[in-house]
Amino acid sequence: MNRVVLSAVVVERGAMRYTPAGLPALDLRLAHESTVTEAGHPRKLGLELKAVVIGPLAQSIGRLELGSAHEFGGFLASQRNGRGVVLHITELL
Template sequence: MNRVVLNAVVIERGAMRYTPAGLPALDLRLAHESTVTEAGHPRKLSLELKAVVIGPLAQRVGQVELGSAHDFAGFLASMRNGRGVVLHITELL
């Protein structure tokens, strides 16, 4: 199963665009910081992740304030160039 739930801050938002099928699409950059336990020891995490939201949810996510934290759910896919991953957001929790 490929499902990701991530609490992240929206640090960058592109302009609304449209797919060839006419669906709204929005590119984002998300930042996440937390502390997790790994092998019994605390570990600080800090990451930035590219994300995209396609369809009616793009309008809603487009209204999210930059710098605000939200819970995003979706799935990971390869970027078009095959280098790296992008989070496809399917839910704003």
């Protein structure tokens, strides 16, 4: 199963665009910082991740303030150029 839930801050937001099918689409960059336990030891981690939201949810997420923290649900997919991954956001939790 490819399911991701991520607590993150919206650090960058592109302009609203539209797919060839006419659906709204929005590109984002999300940042996450936390401490997790790995092999019984605490580990600090931080990451930035490209994200995209397509459809009616793009309007709602487009209104979020930069710097605001939220929980995003979705799935991971390869970027179009095949380098890296992108989070496809399907819900705002």
